[in-house]
Amino acid sequence: MPLIHGLSGTVIRCFKKVENAADWMTGAAGPVFVFMCWSLILSGGFIYFDVVVRSLSPLSFFLLLPLLILVPINLYGQYYLVTHVPPGYPAPKASGNDKSISWLLSNPKSIWAGERWGFRRRGRTLTGASTGESGSSGIWEGAGRRVRRCRKCDGPKPERTHHCSVCKRCVLQMDHHCPWINACVGIHNQRHFVLFMAWLSLACTTVAATGYHQFLSTFDYHAEWPSITPKLGFTLIYVLCLAIGFAVSVLMTWHLYMVSYGETSIESHDNAYLASKAKKEGLIYLNPYDLGRRRNLQLFFNIGPSGYPPSSLLLPLIIPPASNGWSFPRRPIPSHPPTKPVNLHAPELAEGLIARANGLGLGLGLDHGDDHVSPTGGHAEDGMGGYVMGDEEGLTDDEEGGGGWMDLGDPQYRADDDR
Ligand SMILES: [Zn+2]
Ligand SMILES: [Zn+2]
Numbered sequence: 001m002p003l004i005h006g007l008s009g010t011v012i013r014c015f016k017k018v019e020n021a022a023d024w025m026t027g028a029a030g031p032v033f034v035f036m037c038w039s040l041i042l043s044g045g046f047i048y049f050d051v052v053v054r055s056l057s058p059l060s061f062f063l064l065l066p067l068l069i070l071v072p073i074n075l076y077g078q079y080y081l082v083t084h085v086p087p088g089y090p091a092p093k094a095s096g097n098d099k100s101i102s103w104l105l106s107n108p109k110s111i112w113a114g115e116r117w118g119f120r121r122r123g124r125t126l127t128g129a130s131t132g133e134s135g136s137s138g139i140w141e142g143a144g145r146r147v148r149r150c151r152k153c154d155g156p157k158p159e160r161t162h163h164c165s166v167c168k169r170c171v172l173q174m175d176h177h178c179p180w181i182n183a184c185v186g187i188h189n190q191r192h193f194v195l196f197m198a199w200l201s202l203a204c205t206t207v208a209a210t211g212y213h214q215f216l217s218t219f220d221y222h223a224e225w226p227s228i229t230p231k232l233g234f235t236l237i238y239v240l241c242l243a244i245g246f247a248v249s250v251l252m253t254w255h256l257y258m259v260s261y262g263e264t265s266i267e268s269h270d271n272a273y274l275a276s277k278a279k280k281e282g283l284i285y286l287n288p289y290d291l292g293r294r295r296n297l298q299l300f301f302n303i304g305p306s307g308y309p310p311s312s313l314l315l316p317l318i319i320p321p322a323s324n325g326w327s328f329p330r331r332p333i334p335s336h337p338p339t340k341p342v343n344l345h346a347p348e349l350a351e352g353l354i355a356r357a358n359g360l361g362l363g364l365g366l367d368h369g370d371d372h373v374s375p376t377g378g379h380a381e382d383g384m385g386g387y388v389m390g391d392e393e394g395l396t397d398d399e400e401g402g403g404g405w406m407d408l409g410d411p412q413y414r415a416d417d418d419r
Contacts, residue, residue, distance in 0.1 A: 023165045030182030034083055037180055040240070041079065041200070044207070045072055047237045051227045052211045064210065070314060071203045077316025078196035079181075081112065085318060087186025088172035088325050091155035114308055114317040121320075123306025147326075151403035158326045160289075162266055172325030175264040187325040191301055194259070195313065197252035204245025211238055259300045262290035274390055283388040288330040299323070333387050 053061070053068065061068075108115040150157040150170050157163070162174035164184045173187035185193045215238045217223040218231040225231055258268050271287050278285035290296065298304035301313060302322040312319055323329070 019165070026177065026179055027166045027182075030179055033179045034182045037079065040244075041075055041203075044203070044237050044241065045075070047229045047234055048207050048211065050229050051214050051234045052207070054227060055214070056210075060210075064206075067202075067206055071199060071206060074195070074199040074314070074316050075203050078192050078199055081316055081318065082185075082189050082192035082196050083181045083183065085189040085192060087174070087184040087190075088188040088321075089186075090158055090161055090170050090172055090326070091153075093169060110318070112316070112318045114312055114319050117315065117317065119308050119312045119317065119319070121302075121306075121308055146405045146407060149403040149406040154403065156406055157403075160264065160267070160328065161325075173264060173323075173328075174266060176266065187321045187323070190264075191319060191321070192316075194252065194255050194300075195316075197248050197255065201245055201249040201252055204241045204248065207238065207241040208245060211241075214238075256297075260293045260296050262287055262296040271390065274388075278388045281388075283386045286331065286333070286387050286389045288389050289328055291329060291331050299329075330389075333389060 053064075056064065110116065114120075148157040149155070150161075150163050152163045152165075153169050155170055157170055158172065160173040161170050163170050164174060164177050166177045167184050171184045171186040173190070175185040175190055175193075177184045178193070181189075181193070183189070211234075214234060217225075218235045227234070255265075258265065261268075261271075263271055267287070267289075271285070275285040291299070295304075298307060299322045301310075302308055302319050303310045303312065307322055308319050
């Protein structure tokens with residue numbers, strides 16, 4: 001027995017070593033990926049203007065003009081922002097200096113600020129606040145409350161926060177660690193991440209659709225070629241555009257699909273698992289953050305009734321997230337059994353939640369009490385439909401059990417980007 005015990009310990013340690021090496025490699029390769037990405041989008045843009053735009057007729061040039069202006073501005077702007085805006089952390093870095101770019105976030109005079117260009121928020125930050133002015137103190141409204149503690153970095157771990165083993169710290173509403181941006185995708189840069197993918201898809205589609213004739217003529221040795229770019233260069237970029245455009249469009253659609261269901265990449269795994277577990281028990285699983293498709297999308301992009309105008313999607317601007325990342329609006333348990341067992345989306349909830357958000361504050365999702373938490377993920381049944389709602393037990397932990405709980409009275413744990 002001791003032999004098996006010792007052996008399994010060695011195997012586990014080996015796996016941990018391999019895992020750590022993989023994380024280190026992902027981190028070390030990050031700058032290379034970012035360099036590659038910049039090279040591709042910059043050379044792609046240059047080659048497209050040199051080969052395709054040069055030979056457009058005046059009419060097609062005029063018709064394409066909005067795209068020729070908006071696509072490069074957003075493609076380069078959003079990529080710059082997604083690589084520079086930090087994903088959002090629940091606490092300052094434990095050791096070493098925290099490379100801060102607060103000038104990007106808190107300065108409304110920055111050229112990246114939506115306010116500078118006349119985009120104003122119609123509501124206020126959606127937090128779990130139940131007390132008047134949100135964020136005016138700069139300290140999280142939940143100060144004094146208990147929040148989970150991260151086992152790896154020992155810092156606070158609010159709901160939807162995960163510890164990134166590449167960044168070596170906790171990230172608010174973490175989606176995933178992306179080597180292409182050499183950072184995590186979290187609450188503050190997820191909007192830039194999805195919008196970058198959207199503009200990249202549009203850019204590739206535009207190149208594919210309008211560069212088709214030039215692509216064909218690269219195979220004709222007698223065709224005129226007035227561009228600086230060699231034919232081979234254009235062929236290469238064109239084929240890359242088709243491949244990347246296809247892959248990124250699929251990824252972006254998948255991301256938007258998850259967003260519309262109110263879940264992050266990490267949560268989509270959790271939710272699928274919890275849903276199948278609930279089904280076996282004859283219960284219906286509800287994602288607590290699913291407020292109906294329309295509202296989920298509005299909150300993600302922070303547009304709509306309580307957010308910024310939808311036209312803010314057309315410019316590379318820093319738009320603060322709808323929530324401060326410490327707590328999120330949650331859906332209530334439906335008061336009636338579902339008419340269709342599959343369709344658990346609740347668009348009808350959206351209106352009510354908007355009303356509550358604009359009223360006395362959401363006051364949702366802050367019940368950190370232990371009393372209703374059961375080991376299977378909090379059975380919050382209403383006795384009518386047999387629903388079960390996910391909660392922190394089921395959704396927040398990436399490694400069974402957290403590092404316990406901690407008090408948030410300490411002002412160092414402020415939501416620094418909260419306004
Ligand atoms: Zn952590
Ligand atoms: Zn990371």
